[in-house]
Amino acid sequence: MSGNHWRWQERRARGAALVLEDGTVFDGYSIGAPLDRVGEVVFNTGMTGYQEILSDPSYSGQIVVMTYPEIGNTGTNADDMESDRMFANGFVVGEINRPSNWRNVESLDARLARCGIAAIAGVDTRALTARLRDKGTQKGMLSVTGAMDVAAAVRQARQWEGLDGQDYAARVTCARPYEWDPDNTLSLRWGGPDTCPPADMRVVVYDFGVKWNILRALRMSGMAVTVVPAHTPAEAVLKLRPDGVFLSNGPADPAALPYAVASARDLVGKVPLMGICLGLQILGLALGGRTYRLKYGHHGCNHPVKDLDTGKVEITSQNHNFAIDGESLDSSAAAITHVSLNDNTVEGFRHRQEPLFCVQYHPEACPGPRDASYLFDRFRSLIRTA
Numbered sequence: 001m002s003g004n005h006w007r008w009q010e011r012r013a014r015g016a017a018l019v020l021e022d023g024t025v026f027d028g029y030s031i032g033a034p035l036d037r038v039g040e041v042v043f044n045t046g047m048t049g050y051q052e053i054l055s056d057p058s059y060s061g062q063i064v065v066m067t068y069p070e071i072g073n074t075g076t077n078a079d080d081m082e083s084d085r086m087f088a089n090g091f092v093v094g095e096i097n098r099p100s101n102w103r104n105v106e107s108l109d110a111r112l113a114r115c116g117i118a119a120i121a122g123v124d125t126r127a128l129t130a131r132l133r134d135k136g137t138q139k140g141m142l143s144v145t146g147a148m149d150v151a152a153a154v155r156q157a158r159q160w161e162g163l164d165g166q167d168y169a170a171r172v173t174c175a176r177p178y179e180w181d182p183d184n185t186l187s188l189r190w191g192g193p194d195t196c197p198p199a200d201m202r203v204v205v206y207d208f209g210v211k212w213n214i215l216r217a218l219r220m221s222g223m224a225v226t227v228v229p230a231h232t233p234a235e236a237v238l239k240l241r242p243d244g245v246f247l248s249n250g251p252a253d254p255a256a257l258p259y260a261v262a263s264a265r266d267l268v269g270k271v272p273l274m275g276i277c278l279g280l281q282i283l284g285l286a287l288g289g290r291t292y293r294l295k296y297g298h299h300g301c302n303h304p305v306k307d308l309d310t311g312k313v314e315i316t317s318q319n320h321n322f323a324i325d326g327e328s329l330d331s332s333a334a335a336i337t338h339v340s341l342n343d344n345t346v347e348g349f350r351h352r353q354e355p356l357f358c359v360q361y362h363p364e365a366c367p368g369p370r371d372a373s374y375l376f377d378r379f380r381s382l383i384r385t386a
Contacts, residue, residue: 015027015029015146019157020131022135023154025150026124027122027123030144031093031096031113031120032112033112035118036144038160039089039139039140040139041062041063041137041139042063043125043296044300046300046301050091051080052082052211054086054088055083056087056319057172057209057251058249058250058277058278059089061166062090064088065132067125067126070097071093071096071097072093072096072098072099072108073099074101075105075108076104076105076111077103082213083212086111090117092119093125096108119144133296141153141154169209169260170230173208173229174228175229178227179226180219181216184219196219197222199223199224201222202225202240203383204244204246205226206247210227210249211362214246214364215227218379221377221379221380222380223243230257233263234270244272247276248279249277249319264286268354272382275359276359276360276362276363277359280360284329284358289324289329294320301317305340305341313341316362316365318362334351334352335350337357347361363376
């Protein structure tokens, strides 16, 4: 053994492979659950944050490739989860490291195995990332049991339904409404002040795959939070008499959620609205816009976004495969407020007449570390002045 790398011979003997739908094979060895899985293969450019990635419901249906070559050094713990379980269909890394961190409770590979996540290490992630970048996102088969040949893996990957046209929000949403953290015990873990501010506003959050840090950020901004399932109609939300309504992030194709678009359309002009990620796409569709698939998506915590109102640039965390077509938005109703400095895609817009704004990135995440946290205060101001 050298450095912090695990190089267990018995692990390397457990051969595994990621097989893309185009027939490309990337060999490695199993570090997770002994399960074969299909999924959409995406790469994430974050140097760390793997536990938040794996537990983000937005990664449902996806096999995540970490571009940073060494993963696992901080282990895993209870506080860094973004939901109550791990959602990714699979996980691919270059080197799996021995945990060496005071917050570590369980090694990453042990957590993956316990949570039923198929994963492999020893992969040439640089070559894999380059292929996804050049050829675009692909379906893939993560074969770790040794029970499947390449031809069968390619066939299974190609036959998988994929994410397009699929309502993954319905698969990850909560089963019934609930109050977020009424005792303030979870919100205080977020690293803010020692006490939560008084809750002088109430917001309803549509759960399309919401991350806990969004709920924490809303609560730490002085809002009491009620979370409702994705299919909740606007009429039922308005009966709760919220001061504002928030549309969350979530996985897969926004065009597959006509019920959510209808609810959003019914709420415009009746209550202040904020959306993040999938929430932006739903609001864009509700205003008559169109969405489209990105070549390989935005996944990582180092995406530069320019605020067109202030001229400032924020370093943001992102996770989405679809985007809103800015030219499809009615410019008399919607004003684009943020753009990506990587590819000029729409990263935020506001309504010109109604109390509504949204961003494509994740202001509750901390890559900057707090470049975008002002957006929750903006939501408070929007509610207060509506």
